[in-house]
Amino acid sequence: MGKYNLDVIFVYGGEEPNMHRTYLMNGADAGGWVIKKRGAEPVAIVSPMEIDNAGKSGHKIYTPFDFDAGEIRQRHKSDLPAFEREYMAAVFDKLGLSGRIGFYGTADVTRVAWLIHEVFPNLPNVEVVYDFQAGELFQDAYETKDPDEIIKLKLAARLSAEVVTATRDFISQHHADADGNVVDANGQPLTIGAVKRFIRLQNLERGLENAHGMIFAQGRDAGIPHSEGEDDQTLKTGQSIVFDFYPRMAENGYYHDMTRTWSIGYATPEVQATYDQVMGAFNIVADSVKVGDDGSLYQGRVNDYFESQGHKTSRSHPGSMDGYNHGLGHGLGLNVHEAPHMSNYTRGGALAAGNVFTIEPGLYYPDKGYGVRVEDTVYFDQNGVLHHLTDFPYDLILPLKG
Amino acid sequence: MGKYNLDVIFVYGGEEPNMHRTYLMNGADAGGWVIKKRGAEPVAIVSPMEIDNAGKSGHKIYTPFDFDAGEIRQRHKSDLPAFEREYMAAVFDKLGLSGRIGFYGTADVTRVAWLIHEVFPNLPNVEVVYDFQAGELFQDAYETKDPDEIIKLKLAARLSAEVVTATRDFISQHHADADGNVVDANGQPLTIGAVKRFIRLQNLERGLENAHGMIFAQGRDAGIPHSEGEDDQTLKTGQSIVFDFYPRMAENGYYHDMTRTWSIGYATPEVQATYDQVMGAFNIVADSVKVGDDGSLYQGRVNDYFESQGHKTSRSHPGSMDGYNHGLGHGLGLNVHEAPHMSNYTRGGALAAGNVFTIEPGLYYPDKGYGVRVEDTVYFDQNGVLHHLTDFPYDLILPLKG
Numbered sequence: 001m002g003k004y005n006l007d008v009i010f011v012y013g014g015e016e017p018n019m020h021r022t023y024l025m026n027g028a029d030a031g032g033w034v035i036k037k038r039g040a041e042p043v044a045i046v047s048p049m050e051i052d053n054a055g056k057s058g059h060k061i062y063t064p065f066d067f068d069a070g071e072i073r074q075r076h077k078s079d080l081p082a083f084e085r086e087y088m089a090a091v092f093d094k095l096g097l098s099g100r101i102g103f104y105g106t107a108d109v110t111r112v113a114w115l116i117h118e119v120f121p122n123l124p125n126v127e128v129v130y131d132f133q134a135g136e137l138f139q140d141a142y143e144t145k146d147p148d149e150i151i152k153l154k155l156a157a158r159l160s161a162e163v164v165t166a167t168r169d170f171i172s173q174h175h176a177d178a179d180g181n182v183v184d185a186n187g188q189p190l191t192i193g194a195v196k197r198f199i200r201l202q203n204l205e206r207g208l209e210n211a212h213g214m215i216f217a218q219g220r221d222a223g224i225p226h227s228e229g230e231d232d233q234t235l236k237t238g239q240s241i242v243f244d245f246y247p248r249m250a251e252n253g254y255y256h257d258m259t260r261t262w263s264i265g266y267a268t269p270e271v272q273a274t275y276d277q278v279m280g281a282f283n284i285v286a287d288s289v290k291v292g293d294d295g296s297l298y299q300g301r302v303n304d305y306f307e308s309q310g311h312k313t314s315r316s317h318p319g320s321m322d323g324y325n326h327g328l329g330h331g332l333g334l335n336v337h338e339a340p341h342m343s344n345y346t347r348g349g350a351l352a353a354g355n356v357f358t359i360e361p362g363l364y365y366p367d368k369g370y371g372v373r374v375e376d377t378v379y380f381d382q383n384g385v386l387h388h389l390t391d392f393p394y395d396l397i398l399p400l401k402g
Numbered sequence: 403m404g405k406y407n408l409d410v411i412f413v414y415g416g417e418e419p420n421m422h423r424t425y426l427m428n429g430a431d432a433g434g435w436v437i438k439k440r441g442a443e444p445v446a447i448v449s450p451m452e453i454d455n456a457g458k459s460g461h462k463i464y465t466p467f468d469f470d471a472g473e474i475r476q477r478h479k480s481d482l483p484a485f486e487r488e489y490m491a492a493v494f495d496k497l498g499l500s501g502r503i504g505f506y507g508t509a510d511v512t513r514v515a516w517l518i519h520e521v522f523p524n525l526p527n528v529e530v531v532y533d534f535q536a537g538e539l540f541q542d543a544y545e546t547k548d549p550d551e552i553i554k555l556k557l558a559a560r561l562s563a564e565v566v567t568a569t570r571d572f573i574s575q576h577h578a579d580a581d582g583n584v585v586d587a588n589g590q591p592l593t594i595g596a597v598k599r600f601i602r603l604q605n606l607e608r609g610l611e612n613a614h615g616m617i618f619a620q621g622r623d624a625g626i627p628h629s630e631g632e633d634d635q636t637l638k639t640g641q642s643i644v645f646d647f648y649p650r651m652a653e654n655g656y657y658h659d660m661t662r663t664w665s666i667g668y669a670t671p672e673v674q675a676t677y678d679q680v681m682g683a684f685n686i687v688a689d690s691v692k693v694g695d696d697g698s699l700y701q702g703r704v705n706d707y708f709e710s711q712g713h714k715t716s717r718s719h720p721g722s723m724d725g726y727n728h729g730l731g732h733g734l735g736l737n738v739h740e741a742p743h744m745s746n747y748t749r750g751g752a753l754a755a756g757n758v759f760t761i762e763p764g765l766y767y768p769d770k771g772y773g774v775r776v777e778d779t780v781y782f783d784q785n786g787v788l789h790h791l792t793d794f795p796y797d798l799i800l801p802l803k804g
Contacts, residue, residue: 048721049627069721074720110504111537113514113532132486
């Protein structure tokens with residue numbers, strides 16, 4: 001808070017997921033607001049119904065009735081704007097909130113706009129901070145993990161690798177028919193939908209959640225980085241399949257993120273060559289990335305490498321659907337995407353001990369019917385040494401044993 | 403849009419879930435912005451990676467590169483605020499956005515505050531609307547369902563009842579030990595965590611997701627309306643259990659919401675009497691609720707009824723943890739909570755044909771170790787006739803057959 005010269009952090013929100021709130025609440029998941037004055041512990045304001053959930057944070061918990069919400073509401077009845085103005089003023093008054101206030105969270109845009117424009121300007125001795133940079137405050141906090149967090153992230157990595165292993169083994173028990181369709185012992189085709197159901201069951205058994213879905217995309221779809229794949233598509237031999245898996249642990253909210261590209265039975269020479277180039281880029285980064293450098297340096301090296309092989313990149317051809325068209329990596333922890341970012345432009349701040357981030361180069365040719373991406377989550381330990389959290393083989397070919 | 407005199411609806415957001423965006427995108431789930439000019443179809447701006455997902459909306463899809471994002475970024479490099487200002491101006495200019503603009507969505511609060519304060523005031527011929535009421539625009543749209551939506555909601559109801567049936571039957575296969583613990587054939591205690599795992603598996607088999615979790619709370623926890631229950635707690639006979647189940651269908655995003663209170667083996671006279679009173683309140687509403695009335699009328703009737711029996715309510719004792727301390731019901735559809743609301747104060751607008759909403763009275767006594775709630779989702783058909791979507795018996799006693 002000192003860096004951004006803030007006197008108060010106010011995390012606002014309703015029942016939507018709200019990562020900054022969850023973070024300040026030590027993982028407790030309760031709708032409401034969290035307020036932290038500089039040098040003091042956070043406090044929360046939640047509905048009486050949420051007291052139990054919020055209490056798990058260890059913080060002092062208020063309800064709206066500690067700020068006379070019932071009496072104020074009675075006075076204004078259905079005039080909700082009048083209620084909200086007076087209630088917000090009561091909260092600021094009773095908690096002694098004044099000075100430079102940073103306003104954070106995930107919330108309804110219209111409500112936030114109304115508060116900013118109609119309510120906060122009328123609160124006494126309050127300066128709401130509209131500095132773009134102050135928005136980075138929570139990212140600064142997320143960016144560096146302590147050893148306890150690394151232990152949780154290691155568990156997320158191990159459970160994720162178990163699911164990917166089980167998925168690979170499940171597919172490999174099938175065989176191919178004369179047309180290259182992957183089928184079971186009864187000749188029934190294996191669809192992407194069936195594979196995803198299998199994966200969800202594996203997750204369930206390990207306490208993993210797919211809060212942001214998953215990507216299991218074949219052929220042309222694998223060539224669109226965020227295409228999640230079509231459930232009714234049958235798996236086929238000799239097609240690139242991008243399996244991007246980013247579950248989180250239900251127990252503590254920490255994510256893992258890994259991607260493998262598979263080609264069932266065999267790979268076409270074109271997919272194999274593209275795969276080798278992606279692994280080349282992956283190894284360039286994994287073998288050289290070090291603390292003190294800006295993440296954008298490595299995005300630049302991967303751009304150099306792919307461009308030297310004749311591929312378009314988002315640097316040489318912004319907006320291109322072909323070639324290498326995304327960032328090299330991102331931090332993760334309680335968010336699936338957070339600082340540090342390895343992209344074309346720096347956001348300030350070098351890579352540091354305690355950073356946990358992905359390395360995920362890829363090459364995409366949707367019109368040619370394929371795409372390739374390989375991704376590990378890695379971290380720098382307290383001595384700045386790089387370790388891979390993801391532990392799963394890089395093989396392209398997924399052999400059928402069925 | 404006419405009601406609020408808006409020329410443009412701008413739904414802003416990032417990768418967070420964003421219900422207004424999903425609604426305008428016809429269910430397509432893609433990060434980005436959706437913009438609708440009055441009298442025109444919505445258009446979306448998404449990253450090139452999201453084109454496939456966004457295209458499922460049927461709308462025209464732009465990427466940032468259609469607004470020269472690459473060139474603007476190149477010019478400003480790491481000066482992100484400068485980039486965002488110029489990029490937003492380019493979007494407004496090229497799409498011809500002007501006049502009264504309603505700003506909607508779910509997004510990062512700090513970013514929204516910055517846009518409102520630093521960017522929008524500088525856009526030419528733009529008046530951002532800060533009217534509190536304009537925030538209700540999407541609620542107006544959600545509030546009335548058409549027959550196609552009712553068909554989806556009926557399916558969600560049927561699948562939910564299947565899961566609750568399976569859960570009841572699963573529990574009933576156990577037996578009680580000498581201390582009243584519910585145990586399996588090997589004497590192993592049945593925990594809430596095990597029941598929730600069973601429920602998640604049932605969901606998975608039916609394509610249901612627990613986007614907002616579930617409540618399976620026993621004893622004192624059942625007396626805290628939003629307590630989700632403790633995983634390591636063993637089920638016991640003669641304790642009230644509140645099972646509040648609000649899954650959504652993965653396929654189309656529609657929710658169901660139902661609650662049953664169970665007491666395994668037998669009920670104490672106190673819990674049975676409280677249960678009878680809750681069912682009394684439930685029946686008062688279910689037997690009388692009709693189109694044209696304001697939802698707050700029925701909250702008032704339930705307050706009257708419970709108060710006449712000596713219970714505190716949120717009307718007589720705002721902020722009380724005991725008695726009846728929440729709203730009688732809420733609309734649901736693509737949101738688990740939406741208009742209409744049946745609470746102490748009206749939000750304007752009477753109940754109408756096509757409304758889908760819950761009826762969920764409850765009585766809570768955490769210090770006495772119990773709570774009771776019963777909830778059905780109901781709807782008014784096009785003729786204003788009430789139907790229950792929830793179809794599951796109201797029995798309090800869950801007998802053990804094990």
